[in-house]
Amino acid sequence: MKVKRRNMLSAEECRIVHEGSCRLLEETGVETENTEAKEIFVRHGASVQNGRIRIPRTVIEEFIKKTGKRIELGAKNARYAFTIESGLPVNFFGTGGQALYIVEKKDDGFEKRPAGSGDLERILRLCEQLENVDFVTRPVEPDVPDDEMDLEKTRIFLRSTTKHMNLANLIQKDKLPAILKQVNDRSLVSFISCVCISPLKLAGGTVEKFLRIVGEDIPVAISSCPQAGLTAPLSELGEIMQVNAEVLSAVILANMVRPGARLFYRGIPITTNLQEDVSPRWCQPDSIRRVSLITDMTHFYGIPCCGTAAVSDETEPTAQAVSEKTLSWVYEAAGGAALINSALGMLERVMTVSPEQYIIDDRILGAVKHLFDAYEDKPTSELAEEAVVQALDMFGLKADGGGREEIRSRIRFVETKREEYSADAVQTQIETITKAVLSGKSSNIFLKASRSGLRKGLLYSGKKIEGPLDLTEIERKKISLDASRDR
C-alpha cells in the first residue's frame, strides 16, 4: 500500500531523541555477556567500562550510516516478492507473534487451546489465501523439541506458503546453514532477532545467532520491546530514547560485522498495565502513539522500518479488538512503516491467535487501504475515525453517541503530545535510565519513577467499545478457506 507519510515528531524532536540516545550509548552504555560482541565493539572504537560497552558519538553515527537502504524480499511465487527501500512510502502487512494458544469459534462460543505444528500449517495456508497478507511471519511455533524446531518450521513454511517467509527467531545458530540449504533461494527468508533486552542489554545467546544471520547477509529485524513503567521510563521521551539506543546498538554492531547490513529497525515501545497486573498494553492509544513515534526515528536514520500493529489486548475477536486494531493499523501505516508485522490474527498480547481474527483483520485492512487513497489529503484523525466506524459497521455495529466519542477520545490521545522534548527533560530521563540499569533492580526504579507520570495521565483510560459482532460471513469464509487449503 502506498501512503503519504504523516509524521508525529518534528525534525527537531527527532534530533533531541537522537541526542538522548547517543548520550545513553556514550555515557551509560549497553551490557552484554557476549565476548565476541564486546571485542567487535572495542575493535571499532568503543570501550568497556565497568562491564558496559560505551560507544562514542562518532562511532555511533559512522556505523548507522552504513546500514543497507534497500532490501529485496523474495517469494516462491514471484508476484509476492517485493523490495523495501528506505524513504519509499509503501507498507507491507504481515503476520507475526509467538502465540501459545489458538482461540476458535465453536457452537457455544470461543474455545481456547494450546497451539502446535498443525496450527502453524493451517494458519500459513489460510494466510496464503488472504489478499492483504503480504508476507508471513511465524505465528506459532511447531511443537517439536528445540533441536528440531528450526528445520521443522522451515519445512512447514515451504509447503504451506508461496509468500515471503519471515521465520522469526532462529532457535539454534548451528541450524542456519541447513535452513538456507533447505530453502535453496535465500531471498525467500528473513528473520527477527529479539537481541535487545530492556533496559540497554544485548542478550548473550541471541547476539550469537544475530551475528550468524548478519554474517550470512540474510535480512533481519532487530527487535526491542520495552514496557514503559517497567523496563523503560513511563515518560514517552524516556522510553523512545531508550528503545532507540537499544536498537541502534544492534544496528551498529551489525554494521561493524558487515557494512551495509540488511536490517529492519523494529522498536516496539509499548506501555504497561500499571493499574492492575503489570501486563503489557499492546494496543491502547498510549502504545499506538509510541509505536508510531518510533517509526519517525527510523525515517530520521534512513533505516528500513519493521513496525508492529494490531496486537490486540483482547482475548477473543470482539468489537474492542476491531476498534483498537484498526486505530493501530492507521497510525502505523501513516507513519510509513515499510513492513508491518503481527498485523493480522493476533490477540491477547501476542499470546493467542485466531483463524477468525485473521479473516476479520484481512477484511478490515482492505477497507483501510481504500481509505488511505480516499483520505490522502485529509488529517489522519479523520481517516482514523472513519476507518474504525467502517470496521465496526462491517460486523453489524454502529458507532454512535458514546461509541463515537470514545473513538475520538482515543484518536485525540494518540495525537496529543504530553511532554516537552527539551534538554532538561532528556537529562532527567538519562538519570532515571542510568540509575535503573546500574541498580540491578531496574523494574523497581522504573515503577517508582512512573508515579507522577501516571497522575499526569500518560496512560489512556477510556471505555471499551462493546457489542456483539456478526461473524456469520467470517465463519462462512473460514470454512471455505479451510476447505480450499485441503485441496
Added chain:
Amino acid sequence: MSQILEDIKKNLIAGRVDSEDEGFDEEMTGQPGVTELVAKALEENITPSDILTSALTPGMEEVGKLFEEGEYLVPDMLASAECVAEATKILKPHLVDSDVKNKGIFLIATVEEDLHDIGKNIVGTILYGSGYEVEDLGTSIKAQAIVDAVKRTNAPYLGLSALLTSTMNHMKEVIDLLKEAGLRDRVTVCVGGAPISEEFAEKIGADLYGEDAFNIIHKLENRAQAN
C-alpha cells in the same frame, strides 16, 4: 500514637523511603522519609515492636486498602512496600530479642534459561515488606541449584518465575528434584509468570499459583489459617 510513628505511617503510605523521595508531592523532597524517621524513632527509644505494629503494619494495610479501591496503583504499592523493606533492614538487628515474628525464608528465582526478573523483583520486594525473609537467587538458575538453596536454607517457601513458554517446564524439573531429594514436603512451591496458569501449576505439582505478589500473600495467609 506518638507523632513520629504517625509520620512513619504517613510517609510509608506516600511511598517515601528517604528524604530524596518526592512521593506524590515534589515539595516533600528534603523532608525525612521512612528510613530517617525509623532511625530517629529508635534513638528516641521507641521499641521495634511498636514501630512495626503501630506504624509499618497499619500503614501497609492502608496501602492495601487503597489498592483494592483503585486509588493506588502497582507503582504506589511497590513504593510503600520498599519503605517497609528498608525499614525492616534497619529494625532487623533490634528485632532479634523481640517477639516480632519473621514469617520465614522465601527463596525466589527465575528458572533456567530465563533472564526475566521483573515479576521476581516486584514479588520479592512486596514479600519482604510483608515480613518474609527473602533470598533472591537471581535469574536463569538451574533446577539443581534451586534445590541446593532450599536444602541450604531450609526455606519453607520457594517462588519460581518464568516468562517464556520455552522455560516454564524447568519449574517441573525443580519440583521433581525436590521430591528426589526428600525435600518436597518441607517447602511450599509457588509459581508465577506470564505463561503460567492455575492449570499449569496443578499439572506440575506446584502448591500455589500467584497472579501477582499480593495474590500469593493472600493465598499463603489463607493456607496458614486453614492449617
